[in-house]
Amino acid sequence: ITFSNNLTVNLGNELTPTQVKDQPLVEWPVTPGTLYTLAMIDPDAPSRISPTMRSVKHWLVVNIPDANITAGDILAGFIGSGPGKGSGLHRYITLIYKQTNRIEGLVRNDTIPSRLGFNMTKFALDHKLGEPVSGNFYHSQWDTYVDERETDRAFRGDGIVPDVIDASPKGRIEVTFANNLTVNLGTQLTPAQTSQQPLVEWPTVKCALYTLALVDPDAPSRADPIYRNWRHWLVMNIPGKQISYGNIISAFEGP
Structure with a gap:
């Protein structure tokens, strides 16, 4: 072999x-x-x-x-x-x-x-x-490729790729809401559980700036998404992962 x-x-x-x-x-x-x-x-x-x-x-x-x-x-x-x-x-x-x-x-x-x-x-x-x-x-x-493959499979399996974006992200964001509720490639959370701005972390490169976006491509419904994409959060020019130091274009709004 x-x-x-x-x-x-x-x-x-x-x-x-x-x-x-x-x-x-x-x-x-x-x-x-x-x-x-x-x-x-x-x-x-x-x-x-x-x-x-x-x-x-x-x-x-x-x-x-x-x-x-x-x-x-x-x-x-x-x-x-x-x-x-x-x-x-x-x-x-x-x-x-x-x-x-x-x-x-x-x-x-x-x-x-x-x-x-x-x-x-x-x-x-x-x-x-x-x-x-x-x-x-x-x-x-395990090595990091395993996570990359699982992320790609999840994004494609739920139709995010290629319906919403063209390619899957290489890395995985850690998103934690109140009461330590975490997002994990398609977990179901209620609007009440996700009403407050979460803690978001990701691997960073020194001196790099980042943009964070949270969107709903299924508004008002996945069958008829005439409001695609609903912008729930948009922050640009984030130094590292210090979101509070970035430029807020749209403040966080829960589902």
Whole structure:
């Protein structure tokens, strides 16, 4: 298994999520004219101590002729490692099975819910795959790319990208309302809970100025947003993250 920059998987070496974000080259000894199944799983989700989502399906391709993965039938497209912050090392296992017959009747599903709780042993039994004929694995733990990927997935999943903005932000803002209520990529909060100006923090660069904007693209409704975007807060020329020192264009107004 070879990722970008010739990084190879070698029976438990540690690679970062950044290093394994793109689909790798996978090769194995083949019997000409044979079909194979490739599976990549994380059995340690959300953590190895408490793997309640075992296993996460990171990649699943069936009916691969010889080792030509692109000619196989993709049941779950490749996604790189995404271990949660503080969850420790996860094992990422790639297995190759030799098929006795062509697998039919299955359709591709790349949704997150469909990837959780995947039982590779049961899948192998159901499709008479037997034991894996080849395999390898690496370890990985959280790095900042994981948050970038989760942010992008959330912004796209809720239609913010490309409906409201063209691209997802690289970093994530920490927004905390009264009573330590935090915003976390789509959490639901009531108008009463968000009536007061929150504490907002983000990674900063020395001597840089920032603009903060809070908008509602769904006014008066998401189905008919004729008032898009309702400006709830706009501050410019913020030094670092000292919002009170910026130029207030529109003072904070809750939902």
